[in-house]
Amino acid sequence: MRALNPIDFLFLSLEKRQQPMHVGGLFLFRLPENASPTFVYDLVQDIRKSKAMPVAPFNQVLSGLFWDVDKEFDIDHHFRHISLPAPGRIRELLTYISQEHGTLIDRAKPLWTCHIIEGIEGGRFAMYFKIHHAMVDGVAGMRLLEKSLSRSPDEPSIVPLWCVRHNKIKHHEHKPIGAIKSIINIAKNQLEAAPTVTKELYQVLTKELGKHPDYVSTFQAPQSVLNQRISASRRFAAQSFELQRFRDIARTLKITLNDVVLAVCAGAIRSYLLSINQLPKRPLIAMVPASLRNDDSSHGNQITMILANLATHKADPLERITLIQRSMQHAKDRFKRMTSQQILNYSALVYGPAGMNILSGIMPKHQAFNLVISNVPGPTKPLYWNGAQLDALYPVSIVMDGQALNITMTSYLDKLEVGLTACRQSMPHMQSLLALLEEEIQTLERISQATTI
Numbered sequence: 001m002r003a004l005n006p007i008d009f010l011f012l013s014l015e016k017r018q019q020p021m022h023v024g025g026l027f028l029f030r031l032p033e034n035a036s037p038t039f040v041y042d043l044v045q046d047i048r049k050s051k052a053m054p055v056a057p058f059n060q061v062l063s064g065l066f067w068d069v070d071k072e073f074d075i076d077h078h079f080r081h082i083s084l085p086a087p088g089r090i091r092e093l094l095t096y097i098s099q100e101h102g103t104l105i106d107r108a109k110p111l112w113t114c115h116i117i118e119g120i121e122g123g124r125f126a127m128y129f130k131i132h133h134a135m136v137d138g139v140a141g142m143r144l145l146e147k148s149l150s151r152s153p154d155e156p157s158i159v160p161l162w163c164v165r166h167n168k169i170k171h172h173e174h175k176p177i178g179a180i181k182s183i184i185n186i187a188k189n190q191l192e193a194a195p196t197v198t199k200e201l202y203q204v205l206t207k208e209l210g211k212h213p214d215y216v217s218t219f220q221a222p223q224s225v226l227n228q229r230i231s232a233s234r235r236f237a238a239q240s241f242e243l244q245r246f247r248d249i250a251r252t253l254k255i256t257l258n259d260v261v262l263a264v265c266a267g268a269i270r271s272y273l274l275s276i277n278q279l280p281k282r283p284l285i286a287m288v289p290a291s292l293r294n295d296d297s298s299h300g301n302q303i304t305m306i307l308a309n310l311a312t313h314k315a316d317p318l319e320r321i322t323l324i325q326r327s328m329q330h331a332k333d334r335f336k337r338m339t340s341q342q343i344l345n346y347s348a349l350v351y352g353p354a355g356m357n358i359l360s361g362i363m364p365k366h367q368a369f370n371l372v373i374s375n376v377p378g379p380t381k382p383l384y385w386n387g388a389q390l391d392a393l394y395p396v397s398i399v400m401d402g403q404a405l406n407i408t409m410t411s412y413l414d415k416l417e418v419g420l421t422a423c424r425q426s427m428p429h430m431q432s433l434l435a436l437l438e439e440e441i442q443t444l445e446r447i448s449q450a451t452t453i
Contacts, residue, residue, distance in 0.1 A: 002060075002067045004134070006348055009065070011134040014400065018232040020104050022111065023141065024130035024396040026097055026238065026419070031123050032153065032387040040118040040125045043386055044081045047160045054110070057135045058162035061110050070110050077109055078162075084119040093120060094236055097128055101396050101421070102234040111135055114161070124391060129161075133398060138376040139291045142410065149383040149390060156386050196342045214330035216307040218354050218368035222280035225273065226370045227402045230423035237420040237431040238394035243411055245441055252448035255325050260444065261375050261416075262286065262328070263321045265407050266310035267440035268433055269371070270320075273312070276428065284310045287369040287403075288328070292340040304347040306331040307369055317443055367402040378410040378417070395419040405430070 061070040111132035148161040273279040311323035354368035395408040404426035
């Protein structure tokens with residue numbers, strides 16, 4: 001039995017009918033050469049017949065303020081097999097994902113589901129996996145994926161992905177004692193972090209809030225079309241881009257890869273808002289999740305967030321990049337002075353009121369940020385599942401009241417895989433952002449080429 005940490009509790013508390021708090025992934029697999037016509041069906045049957053039991057975090061069920069092991073696991077609740085109607089285009093696949101991602105997961109059972117989807121054009125099949133954000137963050141989810149799939153096309157396995165053993169999880173043999181120890185450890189960590197956190201808060205309040213040009217506060221985000229109350233309807237769009245294009249821009253302009261990602265997103269969003277005559281005069285603010293994971297674990301949440309100034313009020317792409325880079329670096333410099341636990345405590349105090357506002361809705365016209373932009377490093381080598389090569393993986397994420405758009409990216413091999421998740425009612429023609437992302441990459445490439453001449 002393991003106590004919920006504050007971030008787990010926040011994700012669970014924020015959930016409501018129109019605001020599911022699960023994350024997911026759409027994984028496209030290419031059938032092996034000379035694969036049987038019944039390859040996918042056989043794979044599904046092997047999984048259903050498997051006697052292997054789920055392991056952490058897939059066997060964890062809510063028990064009050066704790067995670068406990070589910071003693072009544074039912075594979076039929078978590079595992080589904082469907083076939084798209086002909087012609088099985090990517091458009092139909094994305095429509096299915098959009099519909100499924102808007103539905104809540106049953107809290108009486110482990111908080112995840114897996115969908116195997118066949119009938120996709122081009123000799124491919126897909127897996128859509130969703131899991132509650134209280135169980136994993138982006139880095140943990142990526143580690144689960146890498147450990148569950150194979151690096152060899154010749155390694156057959158019928159062990160379901162949720163039964164593959166990962167790192168060892170410590171279990172307490174006596175539940176009440178284990179729960180008490182968990183609570184004591186949390187309290188101890190809070191006390192040890194207090195002095196440094198207090199010092200950093202004093203620095204912000206006396207020297208940075210409203211004074212330092214690169215400090216981004218929770219009061220700067222303007223009202224925009226992105227910041228409406230959302231419905232339960234989702235729209236998901238996805239596309240792959242060559243990762244080397246981003247690396248070349250970063251090297252030429254002497255900034256980080258993540259700075260380029262933010263600049264491309266900022267330019268695309270600016271163009272989108274201009275096209276619907278909804279660009280605010282003040283710059284949009286993005287929440288950028290940052291991993292604090294310094295171990296080999298693959299469950300739970302160890303993340304904080306950085307607020308980035310997207311400089312969408314600037315027409316010049318280079319001016320936008322400069323402001324983005326400075327705001328990100330300012331936050332990184334602060335976090336370098338703190339341990340992971342101190343950062344978590346600092347974030348809880350600084351960003352906690354924003355979370356409570358989302359939870360309570362007391363100030364519906366105020367938001368700490370306008371949207372979420374996340375970039376999670378992914379596998380650098382090909383992955384396989386029973387000989388089928390993973391062709392692409394697209395992250396599917398969360399939108400909330402006041403933040404109707406989420407842009408999540410992950411790298412795989414030589415590609416940057418982009419997943420856009422939005423409220424279908426709040427974001428008209430959201431999928432046009434994919435073309436605008438490509439246009440912004442081309443703009444930055446032209447600037448980079450001119451810089452090297």
